[in-house]
Amino acid sequence: MTERKKRSIVVLVSGSGSNLQALIDAIDNGVISNAQITQVISNRKAAYGLVRAKKHNIATANLSMKTWLGKNEGKTRQDYDCVLARAVLAGAEGKSSAVLGSDATQCSTRPDLVVLAGFMHIVSPEFLQVLGDTPCINLHPALPGQFDGIEAIKRAHDAFQSSQLEGGKTGVMVHEVVAEVDRGTPVVVREVECKQGESLEALEERIHIVEHQIIVEATKIMLERTQ
Ligand code: GRF
Numbered sequence: 555m556t557e558r559k560k561r562s563i564v565v566l567v568s569g570s571g572s573n574l575q576a577l578i579d580a581i582d583n584g585v586i587s588n589a590q591i592t593q594v595i596s597n598r599k600a601a602y603g604l605v606r607a608k609k610h611n612i613a614t615a616n617l618s619m620k621t622w623l624g625k626n627e628g629k630t631r632q633d634y635d636c637v638l639a640r641a642v643l644a645g646a647e648g649k650s651s652a653v654l655g656s657d658a659t660q661c662s663t664r665p666d667l668v669v670l671a672g673f674m675h676i677v678s679p680e681f682l683q684v685l686g687d688t689p690c691i692n693l694h695p696a697l698p699g700q701f702d703g704i705e706a707i708k709r710a711h712d713a714f715q716s717s718q719l720e721g722g723k724t725g726v727m728v729h730e731v732v733a734e735v736d737r738g739t740p741v742v743v744r745e746v747e748c749k750q751g752e753s754l755e756a757l758e759e760r761i762h763i764v765e766h767q768i769i770v771e772a773t774k775i776m777l778e779r780t781q
Pocket of ligand 1: 567568569570571572573574603671672673674693694695762765
């Protein structure tokens with residue numbers, strides 16, 4: 555019986571990479587089957603997520619928009635996003651660095667799934683256009699339409715502590731990426747009850763635990779769709 559080709563996942567990170575680690579562990583322990591993370595890309599060279607990837611022999615690449623714009627006078631953030639997206643496509647074979655080094659490189663490969671795991675960069679429509687039919691999901695620590703954008707956990711915490719959070723709960727979601735920030739169709743949503751007097755750090759800790767669960771669940775769902 556011919557072995558099914560492993561589905562390729564490209565993960566984009568900007569920070570500690572604990573959500574990337576959750577995906578690495580889920581693949582290692584078989585929770586996510588017949589898949590491999592073929593590339594981790596960061597827009598911050600100091601991202602610990604790159605260290606986690608290297609520890610697991612996963613190809614890494616990084617390029618900050620500031621650095622790229624500095625080297626490409628007159629180019630725009632949309633131009634950067636196109637290069638980043640082509641690097642993502644090349645990530646299906648762990649070859650993102652070649653693309654990031656020179657944007658002349660076209661690539662015919664494409665991963666089965668792109669996961670934005672704490673990727674602190676708003677991707678433009680041009681990024682999605684280059685990705686085409688390649689599915690892309692994003693982790694966002696809030697409920698659909700509640701706290702789009704940055705510092706979602708802090709904004710939910712502040713709202714709750716000042717009795718302005720409807721229903722007294724926040725949450726975490728993984729959604730399909732569309733041009734509008736944090737507005738794509740949710741794949742997995744998990745509510746998190748807020749607690750009176752709880753510190754922001756304690757809430758963040760509870761939220762991160764949920765993130766690590768649902769990023770794996772959402773990845774499984776997306777891969778099953780393209781089975
Ligand atoms: C997560 O809270 C994510 O929602 C936010 O940044 C954090 C990423 O954490 N954007 P990590 O880099 O996966 O540890």
